Amino acid sequence: MTQTQGSESVRDRLLGAILSEAAFDGWNGASLAAAARECGLSDGDVRLALPRGVLDLVARWSQRCDREAEAEIGAADLKSMKIRERVTFAVLARLETIGSDDEAARKARARLLLPDAGTLGAELIWATSDMIWRALGDSSTDVNFYTKRMTLSAVYGSSLAAWLGDQSADKAEAKAFLDRRIENVMQFEKFKAQTRKLTANLPDPAEIFGKLRYGFDRRT
Missing domain, CATH: 1.10.10 (Arc Repressor Mutant, subunit A)
Structure with missing residues (x-):
């Protein structure tokens, strides 16, 4: 060994x-x-x-939960789900790995807010979001790679807070909160798609600014 x-x-x-x-x-x-x-x-x-003391154990726990959720997502019939259903399923799969350790998770979240934890909390949430997108088959490499993970990090981070704050057995309020957040994201994605269609034939701003900087061709 x-x-x-x-x-x-x-x-x-x-x-x-x-x-x-x-x-x-x-x-x-x-x-x-x-x-x-x-x-x-x-x-x-x-x-x-x-x-790093206990911070290394908090990170280890998060990584272990990520692996467990990734296995569950990988075993699911994702093809039968719409994209919204896939993302919701994946986020829930990750939240449910906390199991009966809600109180330890609440204390871990509080620990990550202390100054000596630095950016560890944000790094762990990003890693979870990256795992979810990879498990769902995301293969983007352009700016979408980052925007997807930034958006899901915000959804997961707020949903984790709601999950840990909901002390009911079925987590109904936390699940409803997650549904609302996913709906917000889907509406935003729909808005972006519509905007791209509306602006598809408009001049490229980069080209315009380039001409302003270097001068327009007087022959045009």
Whole structure:
């Protein structure tokens, strides 16, 4: 086993042990120490596997949930769904990987808002959005690659907050919130498509500005 594989194994063991601790005490040094004791790991083992401490475990959990959701999306009959249904299904699949660990997830979200977490929260949401689009078969490489992920990051981030705030068993309010957000996105995409059609025959702004900068051809 390589050092990297060993560190990953330690992270997975610690993650399994810390979820129940974090639900009560939050993602902090105390809950990490308790998880390490449960796993029989030394401080050195923990520091080697987790250079950023509990933040590495939060990231590991998000990545694990991404993999679980990706497998579920990949096993679904996506061809029978419309694009809106596919995106909704995929986002729900990811949210449902949280399972019964809602409180640990709420505490993780709060932890990511602290200054020392930097941009990690945004990076994890972007990674989740990227996973969803790839799992849905998106192959875009142009500007659409980024706009799709930016839009879905906003949808997923707000839907995650609604999911964690909805303490009902069926998450009905959170699901309704997600439906509204997806509807907003679909309306925006429809508006963009209509705008492209209306402006298809208009002059290219880049060409106009280029002429303004370098001068119009007087022969025209």
